[in-house]
Amino acid sequence: MRKNIVAGNWKMNNDLAETSELLTHLKMQLVKEPTAEVYIAPAFTCLSHAFQTLKETPIKVAAQNMHFEKKGAFTGEVSAQMLQSVGVSTVILGHSERRAQFNETNEILAKKVSAAIEADMEVIFCFGEELKERKAGEHFDVVKRQLEEGIFHLSKESWKKVILAYEPVWAIGTGETASPDQAQEVHAFVRETIAGKYDEATANEVSILYGGSVKADNAREIFGKEDVDGGLIGGASLNAIDFLAIVNSFE
């Protein structure tokens, strides 16, 4: 049975004091048995604090990025081992902001995915087309290529540690959401592509999140689609009430 998951990507928001405050609200307001697994991804500087604060709660802490090397002369970078040393065992890889602003290619992402899996980390792997690609009707090809070049080198066994996040770039931070049917169409295509490369069981067991302007008032309809198993949430994850309303949007 695949899991319902809601993950909050805080991006470059919230210093330590702001993180502490938001975590207090999340802890206070999270219901005892949420209908989804909950992750938050604060900045590197707040990961240790977040892990310590949340360790007796069901909320898991993820990093927003990592380097593929274990250590060495890579100024400004953080490795899987460093994340694990502060209690973090999940990492978001391939976010469109990393791809577009930090030149992360499918090739680089494939190395990051391998490094994370080899270190026994869980990976939230993001992919999605840009507006011009959607307009040209190329979105299925783009998504297929991102999967093939970024993550299809993994063994079937490793997919137990993978969560996918379809994030059409044109819907991220824009207020424009893919319609539930558009999300469902791509998610079903992704499952079919995974079944073709691996098998039906692998395709059916992986959770595929949708990301792109998910809010408390549209989450229920999007999450209600058969192949949508939750969301990766940017802006709306910065407010505890909004984020937890999204977490509680499963039937």
Ligand code: PEP
């Ligand atoms: C994101 O950055 O992953 C995202 C989905 O952002 P937003 O929810 O703000 O569109």
